[in-house]
Amino acid sequence: MKTLLLATLALGFVPAASAQFNFGKLSQGLDTLKDVGKVAKGAAKIGPEEEKVIGDSVALEIISRNGGLVHDEEITRRVNLVGRAVARYSARPDAAWRFGVLDSPAINAFSAPDGYVLLTRGLYDLADSDDALAAVLGHEIAHITKRHALSIVERGEFLSGVTNIASKQSGNVQQVQAQLKQFDLGIEKIISTLFEKGFDPQTEYEADREGRSLATTTGYAPDGLKNVLTALEKKGAGPQPIFSTHPPLKERIKRL
Amino acid sequence: MKPPLSRWLIILLAAIAGAAVLEAAVVVGTTVYAKRFETNLLTQPQPLAPSSAKVTTGRKLRVDEVRGNWLRVSDAGTSGWVFAGNVSDVKPVEIKGVDGLPIAASKTTATAAGRPLTQAAEDYATRRNIGNARSDLEWLLQQARTVSDDDVQKFLQEQKKGEFQ
Numbered sequence: 001m002k003t004l005l006l007a008t009l010a011l012g013f014v015p016a017a018s019a020q021f022n023f024g025k026l027s028q029g030l031d032t033l034k035d036v037g038k039v040a041k042g043a044a045k046i047g048p049e050e051e052k053v054i055g056d057s058v059a060l061e062i063i064s065r066n067g068g069l070v071h072d073e074e075i076t077r078r079v080n081l082v083g084r085a086v087a088r089y090s091a092r093p094d095a096a097w098r099f100g101v102l103d104s105p106a107i108n109a110f111s112a113p114d115g116y117v118l119l120t121r122g123l124y125d126l127a128d129s130d131d132a133l134a135a136v137l138g139h140e141i142a143h144i145t146k147r148h149a150l151s152i153v154e155r156g157e158f159l160s161g162v163t164n165i166a167s168k169q170s171g172n173v174q175q176v177q178a179q180l181k182q183f184d185l186g187i188e189k190i191i192s193t194l195f196e197k198g199f200d201p202q203t204e205y206e207a208d209r210e211g212r213s214l215a216t217t218t219g220y221a222p223d224g225l226k227n228v229l230t231a232l233e234k235k236g237a238g239p240q241p242i243f244s245t246h247p248p249l250k251e252r253i254k255r256l
Numbered sequence: 257m258k259p260p261l262s263r264w265l266i267i268l269l270a271a272i273a274g275a276a277v278l279e280a281a282v283v284v285g286t287t288v289y290a291k292r293f294e295t296n297l298l299t300q301p302q303p304l305a306p307s308s309a310k311v312t313t314g315r316k317l318r319v320d321e322v323r324g325n326w327l328r329v330s331d332a333g334t335s336g337w338v339f340a341g342n343v344s345d346v347k348p349v350e351i352k353g354v355d356g357l358p359i360a361a362s363k364t365t366a367t368a369a370g371r372p373l374t375q376a377a378e379d380y381a382t383r384r385n386i387g388n389a390r391s392d393l394e395w396l397l398q399q400a401r402t403v404s405d406d407d408v409q410k411f412l413q414e415q416k417k418g419e420f421q
Contacts, residue, residue, distance in 0.1 A: 052371075052374050052377075053374045053376040053377055056373050056374050056376075056377030056380075056393070057376070057377045057380045059393055060377060060380065060381050060384070060386055060389045060390060060393055061384075061386070061389070063386075063389040063392050063393055064384075064386040064388070064389035068388060068389065068392050069392040069393075069395065069396055071392075071395060073399065076396070076399045077399070077402070077403060080399065080400060080403045081403060081407065081408060081411045084403065084408045085408055085411060085412055085415070085417055085418060088341075088408065088412075088418065089341030089342070089418065091291060091344060091346075091348065092291075093291060093292045093293075093342075094292055094293045094313075094368070095368065096368030096369040096371065097369055097400075098369050098396060098397065098400040099400075100396045100399075115368070115369065130415070180379075180383065183376075183380075184380070184383070184384075187380070217340070217341040218341065218417050218418055219415075219416065219417035219418060219420075219421045220417070
């Protein structure tokens, strides 16, 4: 699976041809992209407007790489109700929380900035109680409130080479393309962490602790996540990858 | 029929354990901060009690009393009860980007969650040739719009979660 993911990444991030750009529609987005560059270079935090653009783009990639979304209104409503209930007591209760189920048999969950939480059908089926579902969603909510994905680019060099390019004013096509390319590279950096490298173990343990605390505060069983992970450990390795980019199950269970 | 003593004991221990989780972090005399766009302080430690005041994100509050999951808080003439999950012992970080907007700018989750895709992300989908993912995401945003803040409140009430535990 990892090999497959690597291959997908390699193919997926070939720079897009400029012929595909719709310059007429770009002006709105470019303000934000230019600003993202300024933010990153100045070591300032990425603000809400930039976070929306980054979050949307990362969510698009997650969906694209995991078989699309399950278009089941009942399931989607359930995950949104449980997810929004848990997120309500998070550090960002008023954020734009959206929860969906990916049409993949793998067992995994992902989050993207600006409140996107997406879990696979494999994990949704396994989390057969609200306690278990709340625990899984709580973990991903914690990744967002702790800005784990955004810290990848905040710590790094997101758009560092193209700051303060006044492309909108100049209308310079090459500058526009350079900005877009750098933006895409920033998204790639996040995606690479989500699908290939994974967050570092301490970040995952932090999300486990925070997610457990959130679920408990909301009134769900404190051992929800531990039970899910234990069930997975007992189930053992199967044809589908299990939390392939997370620390070993045994260690996560031990720390919960 | 009265429940057996052992059941009462279990209930009591569970209540103590639940309260201990929160009280471990929040004790009388400490400071907490409102983290919602608007938080109602209530006249009693009950979710549907009348509101005595409203405070906004980041408002510093002193904890005067802890009763289970509820805290009686005050600040400069404002006081009332709040569910512990609605405040934080860490001051919310108001992150402002070059857009100058704070992170908690949206008044309700439902409004924010239902927003359309950003233009830049639509362009990104075009560049990356992932139109199907874009359609899926737009479907999800449409679904998110159908879950109102009132729906979540009703869900919490029915499931006896959050303030309704």
